[in-house]
Amino acid sequence: MLVVFLITGVFILLGILYIFHLKREIRRIIEWIEHNEHIYSVNVFDKDIENLALSINKRIKEDERKEHQLKKQDKNFKKMVANLSHDLRTPLTVIIGYLQLIRLEKNVNEPVNSYIEHIEKKADYLKKLVDDLYLLFWSEA
Numbered sequence: 001m002l003v004v005f006l007i008t009g010v011f012i013l014l015g016i017l018y019i020f021h022l023k024r025e026i027r028r029i030i031e032w033i034e035h036n037e038h039i040y041s042v043n044v045f046d047k048d049i050e051n052l053a054l055s056i057n058k059r060i061k062e063d064e065r066k067e068h069q070l071k072k073q074d075k076n077f078k079k080m081v082a083n084l085s086h087d088l089r090t091p092l093t094v095i096i097g098y099l100q101l102i103r104l105e106k107n108v109n110e111p112v113n114s115y116i117e118h119i120e121k122k123a124d125y126l127k128k129l130v131d132d133l134y135l136l137f138w139s140e141a
Contacts, residue, residue: 021043021044022044022046022049025042025043025044025049026049028043029042029049029052029053029056032056033056036060036063037060038057038060038061039053039056039057078137081133081136081137082134082137082138084133085130085131085133085134085137086134088126088130089127089130089131089134092123092126092127092130093127095119095123096120096123096124096127099116099119099120099123100120102116103116103120
C-alpha cells in the first residue's frame with residue numbers, strides 16, 4: 001500500500017512539474033508574441049504547443065506580408081497623387097497665363113471681360129486646390 005502511495009505521489013509530483021514547465025514555456029511564447037517575434041523553438045515535447053507555435057509564426061508572417069503590401073500600396077498612392085497634381089498644375093498654369101494675356105488686349109468688350117474674370121477665378125481656385133493637394137502629398141512623404 002505504501003508503495004502504491006509513493007508511486008502515485010511521484011506521478012502527481014511529475015505532473016505538477018510538467019505543468020509548471022508548460023506554464024514557463026507558455027510565458028516565453030507570450031513574450032515573443034508581445035514583441036511580434038517568430039517563435040524559434042519550443043522547449044516542450046507537446047504537439048499542441050508546437051502546433052500553437054507554428055500557427056503563431058504563420059500569423060506573424062502573414063501580418064508582416066500584409067504590412068509590407070500596405071506600405072507598397074501607400075507609396076504607390078502617394079506617387080499617383082504627386083503625378084496627378086503635377087499633371088494638373090501644368091495645364092492650369094498655361095490656362096491662367098493665356099487668360100492674363102487676353103486681359104491685356106485693349107479691344108475686349110465688357111461681357112467677354114466678365115467671362116474671362118469668371119474663368120480666371122475658377123482656374124485660380126482649381127490651381128489652389130491642386131497646390132494644396134501637392135503640399136499635402138509632400139508633407140505626408
